[in-house]
Amino acid sequence: MITILVVDDQTLIRSAITTLATHSVGLTVVGEAGDGERAIELARRLRPDVVLMDIRMPGVDGIAATRTICSDPNLESVRVLILTTFEEDQYIVGALRAGASGFIGKGADHDQIIAAIRAIHRGDALLSPVATRSLINRYVHPAADSERVPPALAHLTEREMEVLTLVGAGRSNDEIATGLVISPHTAKTHVNRIMTKLQAHDRAQLVIAAYENGLIRPHLN
Numbered sequence: 001m002i003t004i005l006v007v008d009d010q011t012l013i014r015s016a017i018t019t020l021a022t023h024s025v026g027l028t029v030v031g032e033a034g035d036g037e038r039a040i041e042l043a044r045r046l047r048p049d050v051v052l053m054d055i056r057m058p059g060v061d062g063i064a065a066t067r068t069i070c071s072d073p074n075l076e077s078v079r080v081l082i083l084t085t086f087e088e089d090q091y092i093v094g095a096l097r098a099g100a101s102g103f104i105g106k107g108a109d110h111d112q113i114i115a116a117i118r119a120i121h122r123g124d125a126l127l128s129p130v131a132t133r134s135l136i137n138r139y140v141h142p143a144a145d146s147e148r149v150p151p152a153l154a155h156l157t158e159r160e161m162e163v164l165t166l167v168g169a170g171r172s173n174d175e176i177a178t179g180l181v182i183s184p185h186t187a188k189t190h191v192n193r194i195m196t197k198l199q200a201h202d203r204a205q206l207v208i209a210a211y212e213n214g215l216i217r218p219h220l221n
Contacts, residue, residue: 070099168210
């Protein structure tokens, strides 16, 4: 059973998510919160598998709450999925940097939200929905002068650097396999090895590692 903490300042949204989860096999809502401070309190007490987190809330916002939850060693197994109407570049990057494992818009249909919860619980990063992928692809592009390997990535092989760059651009394992002419299994193996080397708990952290080490950069308009 996947346990969920729903965090949103709108009662209607919390009720809708709770109803949706209740009617989905293997999911259950164990708590609700209307602000970030309460979310942190309940996450520490209930230790849910997944926190479904809004961004804009009174007091402590969703990104600050996510940062606190994801940096708490006692909540290492808790995954945060951002569910918000604000699908903008700075929110995506801010949420991922704070430790969120995924980001999905409130405009997503019910099946997408349930699939996102299950993906986050598996330890995947939710970087595949159309809205999120298009935002990430607009925000970053391959760096042109990446010949110098950043010190933090010096222990990665050349192939792993290529894979990390593609992960940072929001590519799935299948897309990485196609682009590098390798099997999806090999692509997955490379991703897992990179996660181990960089001590990343999920794919979302690899996106940030690629961004912060200059493999991908913001578009300059």
